[in-house]
Amino acid sequence: MKTKSNPSNLFSRISLVFEELFIFLALLALVLIFSLAADNFFTTRTLVAILTQLPALTVVTIGMTLVLISGGIDLSVGSIVALSSAIIGVALTVFELPLLMAALLGIAAGGCAGLVNGVLGSYFRLPIFIVTLGMLEAGRGLAYMVTGSQTIFIGPSIQALSLPLPGIGVSPAFLIALGLVFISQLVLTRTVFGRYLIAIGTNEIAARISGIRTEPYLNAALLISGLLAGLGGLINAAYLGASDPNAATGLELSAIAAAVIGGTSLMGGRGSIIGAFIGVLIISVLQNGLAQLGVSEPFKRLTTGLVIILAVLIDRWRSRR
Amino acid sequence: MKTKSNPSNLFSRISLVFEELFIFLALLALVLIFSLAADNFFTTRTLVAILTQLPALTVVTIGMTLVLISGGIDLSVGSIVALSSAIIGVALTVFELPLLMAALLGIAAGGCAGLVNGVLGSYFRLPIFIVTLGMLEAGRGLAYMVTGSQTIFIGPSIQALSLPLPGIGVSPAFLIALGLVFISQLVLTRTVFGRYLIAIGTNEIAARISGIRTEPYLNAALLISGLLAGLGGLINAAYLGASDPNAATGLELSAIAAAVIGGTSLMGGRGSIIGAFIGVLIISVLQNGLAQLGVSEPFKRLTTGLVIILAVLIDRWRSRR
Amino acid sequence: MTARIRIEGLCKSFAAPVLEEVNLQIMPGRIHGLVGENGAGKSTLINIISGLLSADAGTLELNGQVYRAPSRPQALQQGIALAAQELSLIDTLSVAENIFLSALPQNFMTVDRASLRKHAEELMAQVGLLAMSAHTPVAKLALAEKQLVEMAKALSMPADNCQLLILDEPASALTTPQVEKLHQILRERVATGLSIIYVSHRLDDVLSVCDDVSVLRDGIIVSTAPTTYLTANDLITAMCGQDLLEHRESSLRQAGDLRLKVDQLSSAIFPQSVSFECRRGEILGIAGLAGAGRSELLHTIFGLAPDRQGRVVLLNEGTEVEVRTASEAVKQGMALIAEDRKTQGNFADKPVSLNTTIAGLGKLGVALAVLLPRREERVSKELIDRLQVKCEGPRQSIDRLSGGNQQKVLLARWLQTESDVWLLDEPTRGVDVASKLTIHEQLRELRDLGACLLIVSSELEELTALCDRILVLSNRKVVATFEGGQWSNEQLLAEMFSAHRGQRAVNH
Amino acid sequence: GPSESTTKSSYGGNASEIPVIALVMKSLANEFFVNMAAGAEAHHAENSQYYELIVNGIRNESNLAQQVALIDQMISSGVDAIVVAPADSRALVPALARADSAGIVIINIDNRLEPETLAEYDLQIPFIGPSNLTGAKMVGDFALQGLASGSEVAILEGITSAFNSIQRRIGFEQAVAEAGMDVVTLQSGEWDQSKAAQVTSAILSQFPELDVILAANDSMALGAASAVGLAAVDHEIVIAGFDNIPAIHPLIESGKVVATVDQFGDQLAAFGIEYALEVLSTGVVPQDRETPLELITAQSLPTY
């Protein structure tokens, strides 16, 4: 029997190539709804505002997605963001290091935290959930220690990273985040490293029998997540012009939500960075739109909850077909 | 070769019967350390204070453990606790319902939230992580709506539940929690329901091939978790003599930590309610001990993180042997 | 007499049609064999009858009544017992609980543990799981033992309720004595009037236990006949549509240089130390009863076992390399095809291409080496063709393949790495007769190219047909070594049982 | 100012030329700010012909990035004025500078922006609000009066790094020092009732002789009171709070909590809005103004 190219068929064909199609349509629907509901939502200004906000969540979500694909989870990203931004703030204001130095220090601190997570979770084989939960507490504690529990004002020097570039309209931080999205999507789908992460996340025993040393890869995923959270700390500090030891509380849940909305499985072995990025966009658009409408906090919470559930319902509908 | 009953052998024999032995030893070590470090730690007063505090976390952790064993996760317990306590507060003060009525309303509200989680997660097959994340948001929003975002003072009428009973020294809430620990441990190990939860959590497909209808069981686990969180709301309101719509923020992470410290696997299929209860004790002792020592917030966080990791290290050492 | 089950015009397609107009009728009290090539649709047919899949078209009748089973519980209720091909045991539960999982005995709302244990032990004794406690967690069992538990589980349905017992490759990991024991139970059961569908690739087994046999080819039943008039060759002709070439007997040949040296090797799972050698161009068989430690030996050699003592040395043109871990082993040219492909082999829900190429990626050296999907798919396609894997193409997910075809994909995974020291644990489990010969040809070809191969198989015929030398394990000890042609089945069996006397008897 | 409102009407197709005022607050989960928002909305209801109001808050008080994002969102939705209760006295300045350069009128309420940082950005933003330090000193003085010097005092602070928490802690500490007493322990209750209850019960085990608990907000005072009630202490413990939330009244009446401070938060935002309207119409920058504080005790309660 020949199949005609009726619309549903076209959809399924496109969604074979572009798996994230349905979740992308959900994003468009959300944009449409807000454009109708809020006068000034569908404007360049809003677009720029959203694009300026999301780089920190984006880079953190990339790392989270890699960790989830390898079969782990990283609850410590929020605390690492705070720690890195605390270190950057202190380095810039107290020790008056040059910006590049400070930034590298912050990212390195994230890397160290990620490495501790990685070593305990892979070589010592402790449950990664618990290791990173411990790091969530410990990292926050360190951030308080570094800053003496105070917000550190850094000033405009660091903000260049977050200011829209003239002519392009988006910030360097956004460009970095976008670049990382594409690079890591390529790493995931087109390199041995990515393939191994997927294999380990799918069936760790089979991966070992296939000659893959699983520890270095699990470790690397958590290390990368730590480094990216360190970068997130830099971006956050640039966005605020300050480092706040309380920054990014609960960020881990947003990052996981973004990844899962974008099709990543919490059981490991399946996921897409592009999808996760669309997840980040959905979360950002939602927050922005609700703020522009000025709805009450209870209603905001309720709506956020419902949209998260709806987004996965739509995605489920895709995979059912 | 005959084995002599040398100490290590004795240990492993006991730990065969009482699998939670090692984590129990970790608890004792923690108590010992605090008793040495803080003058007034090893006192009846401290014991009573700890036992008065932990019932809410205990009942919530029971539900969480069941859900984790069935292969799910419930992120919404904190919000459900707040929602239930909000409803109880309003029922008692605004509508002036009798305490029993109000309590049942609160627990029923928790049950409803759990049922929504359960139906979406089992019959609609949405990722449970995301469904309960949505409920985390929505439930909190509802709690704000119910209370008008205000703390509601209830007064001593409700506190009887949390007051140590004369003669026994522990509160009715504690007795209820302890009773539920033993009942649910029995349900888990001795009933078809419990065995099926374990089966489904271990290998859902195999369970279905064996003729188990998985949906009702997954649904029931989330429903029970919701009901117990509703009960947690009642206990929390009794403990505070007030209902606070911001109550129990982040409680889900404590409950998961307690369950995992007590030997429950996040991958499903394995867990113990008794173990989870010891996990709750570890967390409570830790928080109390650190508060009694009056250490600074940063140091508190750091220590909490390290102890969580250490606890699973000890448990890992057990399962290695 | 009304048929126990009557199937008419049954159709089922996934991406492509799998079953086309299947008609089948099974009478009460008969054992009905079902044979066919890998991917012929046997499991699909069985899954439809047992409520795990729904048919696209066609009617089913049970005892003359229209039969519908939209789900497994409904089928169970109507008396359809099943031992699934891909085992469906719960690792964290005990043997007893697994056996009675769909109907746990209850007593005041709790599981009646005494009665559970008693009934489980009866069934365990029947199938030959003698020395093991009913409370052992299934995770601790070896594959063969799991298969016996699966069998006990299928037999657990009360006789007055059970209408039809379906066994999908129940014996693929069992040794000959175990299989015989099983057949005896089936004959007893069938005498009470129930019917049995028996799927197997071991045609001799089918001919010896079944009353009738149907051959499924390309989704159609091409023949149904009583076994009395049939030979294995008839079945093969019906299955493949042609005769198979007689395989050549392995001739005594000159083995090459020493390639693998196992020296005083032991581990936590294989405690008695063992030493032996294997040369290039040699196939070394490892025989033993279930539980003899054959899989454990292979795992220990490959570097997967904890607390490993002793040495495994690979020799190559004068150089000696010691291997300690699995990844070193693979790098040095070792390959392991594990026994339980579902948990130790397949990357479930991943495409065939990933499953074929994954082990070879190590050759690229760097982790950030770039993969070209087209090249991967081409490599994968070549292997699919070479091993005649029946699938839609490299992009199909491996768990959508039939069991035997999954096995071929695993073989393909290692062919691609150009390994020359092969450890194969039941390499033809669940593989059809024709494919088995293909695989045997591949293995001989590997040997002729200078590889050394260690093969564990529960089928003595497979070992005697392939091997140049056979090592016999009994109760985790090497009890004998037979040089090529100096063995007989009786001698092998005697050695296999030798160290089990008075010990944990696996069967008899 | 005026140019913005034209932009707005041209986008929204809104014929009326009334200005849009955005109220950006801290956590709308915290009832102090909820009351503040309610006050603003009541003001708007009476004066809806003069302006439009958008109220927004952040999830929790520590989420600075979200508040910065809110400011940016308000800039992009083209409001004419922003009345802001900053979650941090320094970190919000850069975002407010962006709003300023977009021609938006800014009024600072509740938590004063740091003058040095404002100067760095060459901003002049009027502040309207109470002094948390003064308020804490006031309630501390009242709570400690009549107690023996050398009494043991515990302070429950809010989120350690929060500006208000620091101000209130300093106010408490000054009062304790002047009364010649000791702060035996200073711990964070994270503004949260349960956390405060739990910390308090631990403190009571450690310091059975404790006399006073000074809590940096009423939620924590409530938590402390319930812990004291449950611990069955054999002597009187004086508890004081801050913010004057309705739930604290029964405790003040019964004497379990001796005092709290009212900052008139409900009027604060309305003040801010009026200032904003004034600036929009006159273009004149008004001076800072400190708003009144009132000590609430069992005596003052009935009249209040």
Ligand SMILES: Nc1ncnc2c1ncn2[C@@H]1O[C@H](COP(=O)(O)OP(=O)(O)OP(=O)(O)O)[C@@H](O)[C@H]1O
């Ligand atoms: N869920 C599925 N989706 C797509 N194709 C499937 C699915 N299940 C089975 N198939 C295909 O149906 C065909 C028949 O498979 P089936 O498992 O019934 O074969 P079989 O006769 O049992 O083979 P074997 O002897 O190897 O077990 C195979 O080609 C397989 O790829």
Ligand SMILES: Nc1ncnc2c1ncn2[C@@H]1O[C@H](COP(=O)(O)OP(=O)(O)OP(=O)(O)O)[C@@H](O)[C@H]1O
């Ligand atoms: N993890 C384990 N813990 C305890 N016992 C185990 C474990 N794994 C395997 N065993 C036991 O070791 C014994 C030998 O294993 P196994 O049956 O795999 O040997 P084999 O000769 O390879 O058998 P097969 O015929 O199944 O390949 C079995 O009796 C099994 O119960």
Ligand SMILES: [Mg+2]
């Ligand atoms: Mg099959």
Ligand SMILES: [Mg+2]
């Ligand atoms: Mg084996």
